[in-house]
Amino acid sequence: MTRAVGQFAAILATALFIFSLLWMNDPKTARRGVGAGVAGMLVAVLATWIQPEIVHHGWIVLAIIAGFIVGVPLSRVPLTAVPQRTALSHAFGGLAAGLVGTAKYFLWVGESPEQLTAFRMSAIVAEVILGFLTFTGSLMAAGKLQEVKWIPQRPVTYPGQNFVNIGILVIAVALGVLMVVQPTAAWSGQVFLAIVGLAVLFGVLLIIPIGGADMPTVISILNSYAGLAAVAMGFVLDNKLLVTAGALDGSSGLILSIIMCRAMNRSFTNVLFGAFGTVQKAAAIGEQKVWKQETVEGAAQLLEQARLVVVIPGYGMAVAQAQHKVRELYDLLTKRGVTVKFAIHPVAGRMPGHMNVLLAEADIPYTALVEMEEINPEMPQCDVALVIGANDVVNPAARYAKDTPIYGMPIIDADKAKTVLAVKRSKNPGFAGIDNELYVQDNTWMLFGDAKAVLGDVVKQFGGGGLH
Amino acid sequence: MTESLMAAQAAGVEHAAVDYWSMLFVFVLATFIGLGVIRRVSRLLYTPLMSLTNAISAIAVVGSIVVTGAEYPTTIRVLGAIALFASMTNIVSGFLITDRMLKMFKKQ
Numbered sequence: 001m002t003r004a005v006g007q008f009a010a011i012l013a014t015a016l017f018i019f020s021l022l023w024m025n026d027p028k029t030a031r032r033g034v035g036a037g038v039a040g041m042l043v044a045v046l047a048t049w050i051q052p053e054i055v056h057h058g059w060i061v062l063a064i065i066a067g068f069i070v071g072v073p074l075s076r077v078p079l080t081a082v083p084q085r086t087a088l089s090h091a092f093g094g095l096a097a098g099l100v101g102t103a104k105y106f107l108w109v110g111e112s113p114e115q116l117t118a119f120r121m122s123a124i125v126a127e128v129i130l131g132f133l134t135f136t137g138s139l140m141a142a143g144k145l146q147e148v149k150w151i152p153q154r155p156v157t158y159p160g161q162n163f164v165n166i167g168i169l170v171i172a173v174a175l176g177v178l179m180v181v182q183p184t185a186a187w188s189g190q191v192f193l194a195i196v197g198l199a200v201l202f203g204v205l206l207i208i209p210i211g212g213a214d215m216p217t218v219i220s221i222l223n224s225y226a227g228l229a230a231v232a233m234g235f236v237l238d239n240k241l242l243v244t245a246g247a248l249d250g251s252s253g254l255i256l257s258i259i260m261c262r263a264m265n266r267s268f269t270n271v272l273f274g275a276f277g278t279v280q281k282a283a284a285i286g287e288q289k290v291w292k293q294e295t296v297e298g299a300a301q302l303l304e305q306a307r308l309v310v311v312i313p314g315y316g317m318a319v320a321q322a323q324h325k326v327r328e329l330y331d332l333l334t335k336r337g338v339t340v341k342f343a344i345h346p347v348a349g350r351m352p353g354h355m356n357v358l359l360a361e362a363d364i365p366y367t368a369l370v371e372m373e374e375i376n377p378e379m380p381q382c383d384v385a386l387v388i389g390a391n392d393v394v395n396p397a398a399r400y401a402k403d404t405p406i407y408g409m410p411i412i413d414a415d416k417a418k419t420v421l422a423v424k425r426s427k428n429p430g431f432a433g434i435d436n437e438l439y440v441q442d443n444t445w446m447l448f449g450d451a452k453a454v455l456g457d458v459v460k461q462f463g464g465g466g467l468h
Numbered sequence: 469m470t471e472s473l474m475a476a477q478a479a480g481v482e483h484a485a486v487d488y489w490s491m492l493f494v495f496v497l498a499t500f501i502g503l504g505v506i507r508r509v510s511r512l513l514y515t516p517l518m519s520l521t522n523a524i525s526a527i528a529v530v531g532s533i534v535v536t537g538a539e540y541p542t543t544i545r546v547l548g549a550i551a552l553f554a555s556m557t558n559i560v561s562g563f564l565i566t567d568r569m570l571k572m573f574k575k576q
Contacts, residue, residue, distance in 0.1 A: 025508040027573040034567045054537035067556020075564035092554040096528040103547040244498040249525030251502030353514030360572040
């Protein structure tokens with residue numbers, strides 16, 4: 001009877017998870033999706049808990065309470081820290097899969113070796129490799145995003161790096177094959193632990209050469225791995241619910257990775273093994289042109305006289321926490337009859353959708369957020385393109401400069417606007433290490449400084465009576 | 469070994485093999501459903517989508533509960549309890565932060 005309940009619960013939970021994702025197709029229904037997800041999870045947990053083989057309840061209760069104690073604060077981080085929270089949760093997902101795989105292996109070796117069929121052993125190896133590489137890889141990614149001191153932010157590369165990385169993975173897989181052939185030999189336990197160690201090491205080494213601008217893609221790939229680790233766990237435990245839920249997560253990560261890669265015109269392998277941003281080629285485009293600086297008064301005037309303003313936010317806006325000042329400016333301009341739109345590049349920020357969430361936090365209606373493909377045809381009619389802390393995603397060099405790492409990447413055509421106002425923290429080049437000719441265009445005016453401070457000053461110009 | 473026992477064993481092996489195929493079948497179908505559904509998700513919501521799928525893939529909690537709560541040696545159950553804690557953290561923080569973000573998306 002409880003078995004049947006368990007089977008039915010698995011079907012019900014799968015259906016609820018599918019609805020949960022289905023409702024994410026529109027912001028209007030999305031919150032219902034969370035409800036469906038919670039319901040599915042509740043059904044799955046309770047149906048498992050009532051099974052007859054669960055005889056010890058104390059530790060389960062303790063672990064659940066501990067999960068709440070850590071989970072609740074983790075859900076309240078500032079939205080600028082959402083990328084690192086996401087990476088951290090991928091790490092937890094990988095850890096759980098890796099530990100369950102390890103526990104099950106040693107359990108079966110000790111008690112019922114006949115359970116370790118070739119199929120099951122392959123699933124355990126896949127679960128453990130995916131789980132532990134996701135664990136350390138995601139921890140590294142979270143550390144880089146959080147700018148932890150002892151993790152270098154810039155990509156770290158050395159000669160033969162790809163050879164070392166792929167070599168480690170190949171050894172781990174080869175040991176895995178050995179385990180499938182000989183799951184219960186006297187040395188099998190040591191080999192198993194060696195696979196764990198190699199996966200842990202591979203996760204770290206995989207992320208070391210990756211820099212900030214690639215994080216949206218890398219987080220998506222790790223998301224996919226975490227899902228696949230759950231699928232492998234499903235194969236190990238003979239549990240279809242794990243397989244379906246893991247597959248949903250895995251395919252979500254896969255689609256996001258593909259979208260992110262396309263938005264940078266790069267391939268998976270290029271992201272993981274290409275060490276973006278290390279090619280510090282001095283893109284000497286003609287003679288060195290000079291910046292033209294604009295005053296906040298001038299900027300305010302330009303904005304007020306515009307009919308269409310397109311704001312192009314980037315990671316700089318997130319770093320400066322400038323989204324609330326952006327909102328004030330948005331209000332002032334729309335009140336004066338100026339149309340304000342936000343152009344969102346798919347890889348702006350540090351994770352997919354990062355800019356949308358920050359702008360939504362500042363109460364900017366999502367109807368004002370426009371995707372790159374939709375805004376680009378409108379750019380020639382745009383009076384002022386206001387670039388806030390974005391760099392590579394508006395660099396015209398992406399269209400023709402073949403020797404730069406951003407070549408071929410689709411960009412927001414800020415340079416086609418009648419006037420460009422660019423808010424920039426420093427005069428350093430962007431992440432890709434190349435100069436941005438947008439900033440030295442004839443119709444571009446620069447506002448140097450912290451985005452929040454600069455925009456605050458611009459907003460003051462409107463309120464201070466200098467303009468009317 | 470009697471013939472009937474051998475037949476039963478063969479049937480058992482057969483049964484196990486069939487089960488693995490049905491698991492793979494489920495995996496492939498679920499992946500296609502996932503691809504179809506995720507493709508339709510609004511681009512505005514990619515960040516909450518990721519935290520939501522994160523919480524959903526913490527379904528690993530189901531496996532962790534079994535390893536923690538069954539009659540297994542203590543070391544095995546300790547590993548299970550850590551896995552259960554990690555999954556539970558993802559469930560709680562994943563659903564809560566997804567809802568928190570989605571609340572912010574307003575039309576006007």
